[in-house]
Amino acid sequence: MSRARAVRARTAPRRRWIRRVQQTSNAMDLPAGIFTRSPRGIATGLKQAVQRSRRTKGRSKLQSAMSMLNLHINRSGRNLRRADRARLNAAKGELRRAFGD
Numbered sequence: 001m002s003r004a005r006a007v008r009a010r011t012a013p014r015r016r017w018i019r020r021v022q023q024t025s026n027a028m029d030l031p032a033g034i035f036t037r038s039p040r041g042i043a044t045g046l047k048q049a050v051q052r053s054r055r056t057k058g059r060s061k062l063q064s065a066m067s068m069l070n071l072h073i074n075r076s077g078r079n080l081r082r083a084d085r086a087r088l089n090a091a092k093g094e095l096r097r098a099f100g101d
Helices: 003-011 017-024 039-052 061-079 082-098
Strands: none
């Protein structure tokens, strides 16, 4: 593969299936920009969203909220800055505290 072709392959727009999954899946509805908040703001937003939703899949509400947070962290992958990753991981602890675990 030529160098120009390799660069094009890396920079070509990829299909953003995660957006379609988040909008059409049988999961809870999250407020826009929830993952840009503080750790406590993320935790309270996820808790409110999971308590309002009738479409949760996990055994518990905590499990459903945690899975949405983990989905966001995992899908961000290497593009997530270190500070953002630390903030999102801190939100996990806040989420456990919010649910009383």
